[in-house]
Amino acid sequence: MIKKIFASVIILCFCFNHSYAWGPEGHAIVGRIALKYVQPDVRQNVLRLLGSMSIDTAANWMDIVKSDHDYDFMRSWHYVDFPKGEDYKESNDGNLINRLQLTYDELKHKKILCESQVRMDMLMLMHLVGDLSMPLHTGYEDDLGGNKVMVQYETLKTHNLHWFWDEDIIRLTNISDSDCIDHYDELKNNLFSEIKFKEWMLDSRSLLPEVYDFTGFILDDNYMRKNKVIVEKQLLKAGLRLANILNRLFPSQVETFDYAQQVKKYKNGIELKEMATSVGKSVVVCGRVTSIKVTAKTTQIIISDENSEYEMIAVIFARNYNKYEDLPEKLFRNMNVCVKGKVNIFNRSLEILVEDKDDITVL
Numbered sequence: 001m002i003k004k005i006f007a008s009v010i011i012l013c014f015c016f017n018h019s020y021a022w023g024p025e026g027h028a029i030v031g032r033i034a035l036k037y038v039q040p041d042v043r044q045n046v047l048r049l050l051g052s053m054s055i056d057t058a059a060n061w062m063d064i065v066k067s068d069h070d071y072d073f074m075r076s077w078h079y080v081d082f083p084k085g086e087d088y089k090e091s092n093d094g095n096l097i098n099r100l101q102l103t104y105d106e107l108k109h110k111k112i113l114c115e116s117q118v119r120m121d122m123l124m125l126m127h128l129v130g131d132l133s134m135p136l137h138t139g140y141e142d143d144l145g146g147n148k149v150m151v152q153y154e155t156l157k158t159h160n161l162h163w164f165w166d167e168d169i170i171r172l173t174n175i176s177d178s179d180c181i182d183h184y185d186e187l188k189n190n191l192f193s194e195i196k197f198k199e200w201m202l203d204s205r206s207l208l209p210e211v212y213d214f215t216g217f218i219l220d221d222n223y224m225r226k227n228k229v230i231v232e233k234q235l236l237k238a239g240l241r242l243a244n245i246l247n248r249l250f251p252s253q254v255e256t257f258d259y260a261q262q263v264k265k266y267k268n269g270i271e272l273k274e275m276a277t278s279v280g281k282s283v284v285v286c287g288r289v290t291s292i293k294v295t296a297k298t299t300q301i302i303i304s305d306e307n308s309e310y311e312m313i314a315v316i317f318a319r320n321y322n323k324y325e326d327l328p329e330k331l332f333r334n335m336n337v338c339v340k341g342k343v344n345i346f347n348r349s350l351e352i353l354v355e356d357k358d359d360i361t362v363l
Contacts, residue, residue, distance in 0.1 A: 021078065021134035023167035024060050026235060029177055030130040031059030033239025034246060037191055041252040049119045062127035077128065079137040080201060081145050096137060100128050100197045107249045125245060133238035136162045138205040153219040173228045180236040187233060190240035192294035192329050200241065248291065251334045256306040257363055259286045272310035275350045278343045285312060286338040292329045299328040303337065313351040314339045314360055323357045336363040
């Protein structure tokens with residue numbers, strides 16, 4: 001089965017139909033943006049897994065295999081439609097959100113998977129994160145995500161609305177990677193946010209009023225100009241979110257230290273398991289950076305021991321970013337560090353507020 005799947009990716013004839021999102025160029029843009037913003041070691045690891053497959057092909061893989069009916073079981077994974085005016089109801093259906101979550105969770109335990117399975121899961125993530133950013137793949141159930149809505153733009157032959165958003169907007173306005181990246185400053189937090197597929201789905205669905213903002217079935221130039229910007233931003237969001245996911249799943253393995261031995265070098269050094277009994281005290285604690293969350297006001301660096309049994313959060317406020325030679329999320333991601341400061345409890349989490357550059361040291 002694995003051999004058959006990967007033999008199919010060399011097919012050059014893209015046989016797209018109404019259930020596709022973005023079309024081949026849109027998905028390729030998402031893949032290229034993601035590869036631009038991943039960490040250097042992650043880029044190397046991803047390219048090694050892809051082998052001779054280009055990033056454009058990888059991002060389109062799930063659409064390419066649609067030409068083979070053996071993979072019809074994947075078709076419902078590309079979208080999550082539900083009635084207009086209703087909230088999303090969680091279920092065990094094989095929809096876009098559930099497949100993304102299952103695949104992401106599976107890759108978090110990729111050490112127990114064979115390389116072919118890891119590669120296939122990675123290809124699914126590359127494509128489905130793109131699908132999730134296309135508003136009509138989070139669309140209304142009654143018109144099948146715009147497939148039943150016929151539209152026409154200028155002399156373009158009549159298409160359905162879904163097709164128009166899949167391919168026509170990108171093709172007719174010549175959207176490029178750089179057009180999307182022009183919105184980076186506005187959307188860069190997507191590169192560091194928590195992985196929340198449901199929230200990303202609701203973000204896309206919130207754009208549906210704009211998608212359906214036309215009268216009759218004729219789409220005019222104003223509609224095209226306005227939604228060109230939306231498409232650019234959605235493609236960039238998808239690329240940055242995919243980069244975020246790949247950064248979390250495919251970093252090079254960092255050598256772990258004997259953190260208990262490391263903290264003995266400091267007068268007030270403690271192990272992570274002692275944090276709970278050290279609230280209010282100034283300490284030094286060492287561990288492995290397992291994830292980073294960036295908000296508008298802070299960078300929160302989650303640090304664990306070698307067995308991921310205990311953890312704490314080092315918090316750097318945005319006002320202190322200028323003390324560092326680069327953004328903290330870039331400097332400390334996947335590193336072994338020691339942090340000094342006073343132990344606090346906030347929202348039931350143990351944390352240290354990092355005020356000065358020297359308060360956090362890379363081992």
